[in-house]
Amino acid sequence: MGDRDRDRVRTDARAALLAPPAWLVAGLRPKKAPVPWAAAARASVAMAVPIVVGLATDKPAYGALVSMGALTGVIGDTADAYRMRVFNIALPQFFGAVGVTLGTLVYGEGWLAVGILTLIALVSGMISSIGAVASVSGLLLLLNAVVGAGLQMPDPWWKAPLLLSLGGLFVLALSLLAWPLRGRVPERGAVAATYGAAADLLAAAGTPAYETRRQAVTQALNHAYDLVLARRAHDHGRRSSLVRLLAQLNVVIPLVEAAPAAHLHGSPLPDAIPAAVRELAATVAAGRGGGDPTLELPAPATPSQRAVDVALRYASAVVHNADADPPATGDDPLGRPAALRIRARRATRDVLLSEASWRYGLRLALCIGLAQSLVSLIPVPRSYWVALTITFVLKPDFGSVFSRAVLRALGTAAGVVVGAAVLAEVPRGWWDVAVMAVLAPLIPALSVKGYAFQTAAITPVILLLSDILNHQGFDLVVPRLLDSLIGCGIALIAGYLLWPESWHTRIGDRLADAVDDAADYVSYAFGTAGEGDGGGGGADRAERVRRRRRIYRDLSLVRSEFQRALTEPPPTGRRAAAWWPLVVAVERVVDATTAARVRVNHGAPPPAPAEVAAIERQLRGMAEGVRSSTTLTQVRAELTGDETGVLAPLRQEVTAARAITSPGRHRAT
Known part of the structure; x- marks a missing residue:
């Protein structure tokens, strides 16, 4: 190394030493x-x-x-x-x-x-x-x-x-x-924004931008439900415009559920599909209804495309139907949360x-x-x-x-x-x-x-x-x-x-709970509880929707906790950065589970119970490993199954998540 190179190394080292820490730069x-x-x-x-x-x-x-x-x-x-x-x-x-x-x-x-x-x-x-x-x-x-x-x-x-x-x-x-002039504009705007986020998600299916778009959809759904259900608590009519708005919001869920299946299929969807969803967003934002719900869409060629097609036509019918009732959600059949005293x-x-x-x-x-x-x-x-x-x-x-x-x-x-x-x-x-x-x-x-x-x-x-x-x-x-x-x-x-509260208590347990919820979701989606009506509508499907929404809301909170931890100095910030990939991996596990359930609903053969049980065991073991800050020593068996089966993408995501909690990975944190 020449004198010039050594001088450059010294200069870079001095600059790195004098540079403000990353957590401070992020905060400012x-x-x-x-x-x-x-x-x-x-x-x-x-x-x-x-x-x-x-x-x-x-x-x-x-x-x-x-x-x-x-x-x-x-x-x-x-x-x-x-x-x-x-x-x-x-x-x-x-x-x-x-x-x-x-x-x-x-x-x-x-x-x-x-x-x-x-x-x-x-x-x-x-x-x-x-x-x-x-x-x-x-x-x-x-x-x-x-x-x-x-x-x-x-x-x-x-x-x-x-x-x-x-x-x-x-x-x-x-x-x-x-x-008096804009009474319901904020709620209507939030629902329309959710349709717009869903359109962006479908447009990003099969591309690297999908992860970011999915997070945006989760935030849009959470925000829209918070606004609409808060007002719905004080609205007791079955035919009010708020009931219709809640129905329009609820039918976004099948579209969001179909998106992971389209994404895992690997090929982008036709441009006509996100364009149609954006048209629905414009209809919701304008407060229009009663128009023609007929859509000119390309014929679906795969189970995932059929799922998107069915969900989109269903959403179009509800958006243009002035008398739509919301599917059951929350604590009340009409969509209202529990009474204030409760x-x-x-x-x-x-x-x-x-x-x-x-x-x-x-x-x-x-x-x-x-x-x-x-x-x-x-x-x-x-x-x-x-x-x-x-x-x-x-x-x-x-x-x-x-x-x-x-x-x-x-x-x-x-x-x-x-x-x-x-x-x-x-x-x-x-x-x-x-x-x-x-x-x-x-x-x-x-x-x-x-x-x-x-x-x-x-x-x-x-x-x-x-x-x-x-x-x-x-x-x-x-x-x-x-x-x-x-x-x-x-x-x-x-x-x-001096406060006796460790990083693990604030973050690790919440992440472990999210992994456990993912295991529950897998079990419900493909267990006997999830097969009562063939995986279609009804109480079982409503329960799956609630579980999926709860998981993503919890994961959103986990993301917030991690973002707070990332702004702290070492070792907290370094540990949070090391575990961050597991948060992303759990979200992908939930996406893969939803995609597999959608494919089964639209004609794919259901998985064997033993295969579902093996995936659930892996997730339970992973959650226990995160809670105890130890590695997965008790769950070492490889996940096996039909490589062309409906759960093949889910097995791949679980295997990738397990690799994050491997002994070498944990020691690095």
Whole structure:
């Protein structure tokens, strides 16, 4: 090697050493997402108008509190469907009002305040595990309690919760202005988008793009069902337009089931098939119906093409039928989820008996207790910002605690620079209105780009509102940065490094459960339960659809868990990257199972029970191996069977998945 080559090697090594870690680069890379212009406009109006009213009435502090309440509404203004916006904004505002009331009552009470906030943190953490709306509600319960306990509120005690709630309700009112004109457009758009995703999936059959398209279909289905079923819970008619929309959504499932069979066949489908599905998407989006469902399609030549042809003609008939009833799904024959009291009872039981719920609640309570104890013993300016930082960093559904702590510190530093310029150069008074009208829209615009960007957008807004309340000007900048760094440090040490929760517990068990679900799916698809009606329609087919949807939803959650783990430093990130191929392999196993079942439904000979049992045993052993972090030592037999049989592709996928958990592979992790 010459001197030039050695110099180049040294230069490359030095550059690699100085380069930021991959997990940090991934966190700082802005996501590709469209800017929510409507939400940005609502944020500008909702947060600037209260300041106008406050200045006009000579009550600027009141206007700042209303604007602070509007800030929480802006953060929660993410739902597409109007009815979901009511839940996403109004319910958290109620919990926020309770939180600020409790915080106000213990303001200046020393260790009593520490104990009360720690208890609120426990409750907040536990209810956050119920779902997305409950998570935001738990967040606001704790956030507002911390603010009420750390910031002197106007008397009497009810004034602060009223003002904060007015801000959130103002955001809600703005977000619902178009409801009378566009009441069902979001749901219809979600169903149409699902048809569009299914068309892309069929167009990608037999090509390398299939995997990505299938993930997009899963996300589109999950989103559409969440929107439609949430509204269906309050719709009791058999002939409403929502019933028809649910029927149109349900008949996408046979198309999605037929796609794996077409993909495994290896040859692309005729262009007329995805084009026909896109025409159905346009029909759904326009709300049309009652037209001609006849399709001009090429004659199918294989069982997989026959499956696509039958599913497409069935979907066309339902889309153009104004009186279609939805196939049975969920908890109710008409497609409605269970009654609210039943779901509330289930959620309460899950919270009280869930180990994960208690584990997160205790972790959040520990960190909040430490933060409040620290600021009680050591004078810290604006000390409530420490607990606020911990609350945001430790949110269970917001991503990796480690990466969020680092990204919040970086985002706060960037936001402080902007906030310092505002506090130093912009005179207080009516100029605050113009500044807020410019800064507020950046919150929804940058939130979709990533957590660091959201933090950078929120920080100058918080500084401006704090200055209106306290008139401390530039003196707020350093405490804001210092308190955020202290909060990030407590979250990193007590909520991450010292917390007895391993990577395997957070990810391995969920992946193992998904493998077990795949084994159940194989057994049901080809066992006696799956043969009751020849694999066709009826209860058995509906049960298979439910199982398949549940598996893919679970795998989507597993993907999210892995993506969070990938943003953490070694060894967690390295282990997650090593196990990632198994997630993909399990998805392919489910696809191959569905494809085989579809082929049997359309004329292929069914597999032998012994062959199905052998595949199921392999999957059970694989799940046990993932759970115990050991290799598959008890299941070593090779899968055998007819190489031309219907399960041949499934055996290949199971063999490939088993290779990922082989002894050599595991030692490499």
